[in-house]
Amino acid sequence: MAKRKLTRRQNWRIQKIQEERAARASKKDASIDQQLDSSDLGPEQHGLIISHFGRTVDVEASDGDIQGEIFRCHMRTNLGQLVTGDRVIWRMGKESGVVVAKQERTTELLRPNPYGEMKPVAANIDFIVITIAVEPTPFANLIDRYLVASELSGIEPVILLNKTDLLTEKNRKAVDEILQRYRDLDYQVLEASSSSEQGLSQLKEKLKNRISVFVGQSGVGKSSLINMLLPGVDLKVGELSAQTKKGKHTTTTARLFHFPDGGDLIDSPGIREFGLWHIEPDQVIEGFKELRSVSGMCQFRDCKHEKEPGCALKNAVEDGTISTQRWNSYKHIVCSIEEQQN
Numbered sequence: 001m002a003k004r005k006l007t008r009r010q011n012w013r014i015q016k017i018q019e020e021r022a023a024r025a026s027k028k029d030a031s032i033d034q035q036l037d038s039s040d041l042g043p044e045q046h047g048l049i050i051s052h053f054g055r056t057v058d059v060e061a062s063d064g065d066i067q068g069e070i071f072r073c074h075m076r077t078n079l080g081q082l083v084t085g086d087r088v089i090w091r092m093g094k095e096s097g098v099v100v101a102k103q104e105r106t107t108e109l110l111r112p113n114p115y116g117e118m119k120p121v122a123a124n125i126d127f128i129v130i131t132i133a134v135e136p137t138p139f140a141n142l143i144d145r146y147l148v149a150s151e152l153s154g155i156e157p158v159i160l161l162n163k164t165d166l167l168t169e170k171n172r173k174a175v176d177e178i179l180q181r182y183r184d185l186d187y188q189v190l191e192a193s194s195s196s197e198q199g200l201s202q203l204k205e206k207l208k209n210r211i212s213v214f215v216g217q218s219g220v221g222k223s224s225l226i227n228m229l230l231p232g233v234d235l236k237v238g239e240l241s242a243q244t245k246k247g248k249h250t251t252t253t254a255r256l257f258h259f260p261d262g263g264d265l266i267d268s269p270g271i272r273e274f275g276l277w278h279i280e281p282d283q284v285i286e287g288f289k290e291l292r293s294v295s296g297m298c299q300f301r302d303c304k305h306e307k308e309p310g311c312a313l314k315n316a317v318e319d320g321t322i323s324t325q326r327w328n329s330y331k332h333i334v335c336s337i338e339e340q341q342n
């Protein structure tokens with residue numbers, strides 16, 4: 001659809017509507033703060049943000065008789081942005097609760113908003129489960145991209161090979177070779193099949209008592225795995241994937257689910273698309289842990305690791321301490337980011 005130029009009058013109307021909205025919002029904020037000062041609110045208690053809807057959040061009570069129950073809450077102003085996974089202090093009110101404090105986050109998953117600014121979409125995540133499958137054939141470079149994004153966000157990646165029921169004499173060698181490369185780097189690698197249920201108990205064990213997100217290319221079986229791990233919430237997961245397929249609502253709010261065997265999942269179409277955003281070429285090396293540890297040892301401080309003499313990285317590739325595949329992958333990612341920027 002061609003973009004239509006707005007008339008001055010239309011622009012004026014839009015601006016006026018925006019101003020009215022802002023005025024209404026600040027009035028509402030004022031009334032929340034006023035309510036806070038009154039004695040109508042219950043005592044302070046701990047809670048967990050399950051979901052976020054514009055100006056309200058769903059808070060799950062963490063203590064007392066009401067533990068596990070979900071309450072729609074407003075937020076005290078000046079709290080900053082609250083996201084799914086945030087641990088908060090809240091107080092029960094007559095109609096809705098009020099979040100009064102946000103606890104410090106251990107990690108943040110960031111994503112660009114429609115204006116290109118990096119914003120948190122989920123908090124306190126322990127594992128990024130990078131899902132790959134026997135089919136579609138995994139590309140090592142794609143795995144490395146997810147690993148770099150995980151390393152740079154400071155969240156531990158777990159590589160999960162799904163669809164092991166499709167392993168054959170023929171494809172096993174290539175898959176094993178890829179996985180071994182990551183095991184050698186001390187990355188956790190798990191194998192499972194959502195169809196045959198092989199490996200699911202090890203996966204459940206790994207995710208116990210932790211908050212995880214699943215990322216990976218479409219078709220690797222993320223929805224199928226999540227359905228197996230979260231029996232009974234099929235519908236919600238199904239909805240999420242249906243929305244992604246239509247290419248709409250990719251900003252749908254992230255939601256936290258409890259695994260029946262322990263541990264939590266935060267999921268949304270936007271989180272599943274987690275990727276390398278707004279990364280500078282010289283940051284990429286920080287995302288390759290075996291390169292990061294050697295890069296300080298080059299003869300020249302400002303070594304570009306290209307043609308310089310005494311380059312510790314090139315030497316390490318030559319003597320086999322750094323795998324050629326990972327080195328090529330590193331170069332490839334740096335190039336693709338540079339291309340994007342030009």
Ligand code: GDP
Binds near residue numbers: 162165219
């Ligand atoms: P998503 O796009 O990552 O969410 O992947 P889906 O869960 O939609 O799965 C993509 C396709 O792979 C579907 O046709 C699934 O039936 C199939 N699939 C998922 N898990 C397995 C598995 O463990 N084995 C096999 N053979 N197929 C699977």
Ligand code: ZN
Binds near residue numbers: 298304308312
């Ligand atoms: Zn160098």
